[in-house]
Amino acid sequence: MLVVVDIGNTNITMGFYKDDKLIDNYRLTTKFQRTSDEYGVMIASYMNAIGYKMADIEDVIISSVVPKINYSFSSSIIKYAHVTPTFVGPGVKTGISVKIEHPSSLGADRLVDAVGAYYTYGGPCIVIDFGTATTYDVVSEKGEFLGGATSAGIGITAGVLSSMAAQLPEIEIFKPDRIIAKNTVKSMQAGVVFGYIGQTEYIIKQIKEEYGDPHMKVISTGGLGKIIAHETDLIDIYDPDLTFKGLKIIYDKNKPQLKK
Template identity: 45%
Template sequence: MLLAFDVGNTNIVLGIFEGKKLLTDWRIATDKSKTADEYGIIINNLFNYHKLDVGSITDVIISSVVPPIMTSLEEMAFKYFNVNPMIVGPGIKTGMPILYENPKEVGADRIVNGIAAYNKYGGPLIIVDFGTATTFCAISAKGEYLGGAITPGVQISAEALYTRTAKLPKVELIAPKNKKTIGKNTVAAMQAGIVYGYCGIVESIVTRMKKEMGSKDVKVIATGGISPVIASESKVIDSVDKLLTLDGLRIIYEQNKIIKI
């Protein structure tokens, strides 16, 4: 079985695949200070809780946008699973041309998402990934990575409100209960501003990207933890695929795996 790691700035999403089937997935906090043993214990506990055999893992693949954490995760994979992990980066075959001025600048997660979405939905398409940052990635009908846009994430924006102001509270990241933009209390006003304001950002960027791509028939796929909240209020998102990156990691693994004798 394959253990896939999607390492983001806030969370690490893990998934176990048996062939093409995702058996289970977990989300843990990203912590650059944790050692290989600490991550090993956390993952062992997850396996034990779900009655899974650590020995059943034959391969590990890691995609990361947090370089300082890689040493611990690579050491953990070798020590606890007895495998050298496959790392998404230079030298990995993806089959997707990167039409960026400097392809090395594109985050591994953006490429993985692009590969997964193109394989699952075809092109042309736009992927909106609601992570610590929100990324917009454009993929052509030919499966080329055209580029994209990056904005502060929803949670970063929300945290700025209550950490940089004296009286505004921390609020749940959901639309107001009455679905109104004109809030009648502070919590509702903040939720309206955050959720509907972010819908405006998404709709504006997606509309502009579609125009630049020269097609109105562009699929828009949302992924990431907060994606269902924004997608439910936005008019431009066609599908939500919260575990898109894990699917991309499986696809990349299959393209690059070495048959063990």
């Protein structure tokens, strides 16, 4: 079994591949204070719940944007699964040529999503990840990562409203039936969700104009991305497993080297 792991600022998500098929996934909250034993026990407990053991893990590949967690998490894999995980980073083949200033500064999550989108759906494409931050990235027809835009995620946008304005409550991210709301909660929901749809559509249009191809595929992913993707015709594909697919593709490209 191959375990693919995406360590993000809000959540750690894990996908479990058996015979090249994604059979399940697991999500836990990102917390700096967890020890390697805590991670190990949590993963072992989940493995047991789906009918597998830690001994069934043959390899692990990790994409991380939270360096503080890397040591304790990788230590848990080494201790409990007896496998040394591979981190997406320098020296790992991705099949994507990074054409930005300071390529080493590119987040592993964005690179992995670009790999998943390009090798699954082709290019040129726009890859949108609705995560803690929302990223809009461009991959050329030749598989070149050309750059993109980053904005505050929809969850952050909603959270800032309630945290910075004393009389505004915390809200559920939900699209109301009407944009002209008659109470505070629905007013906030309308502003956040409709506003985010507008932002998404505008950025997609601008990217297509700058790139010079109105027919670019637009692929989105991310926990809250489903809400936005279903409300606009400009997003062609919503793929919740895009990051898992990207990690699996990268693993396969490096498998001969990793098995030496």
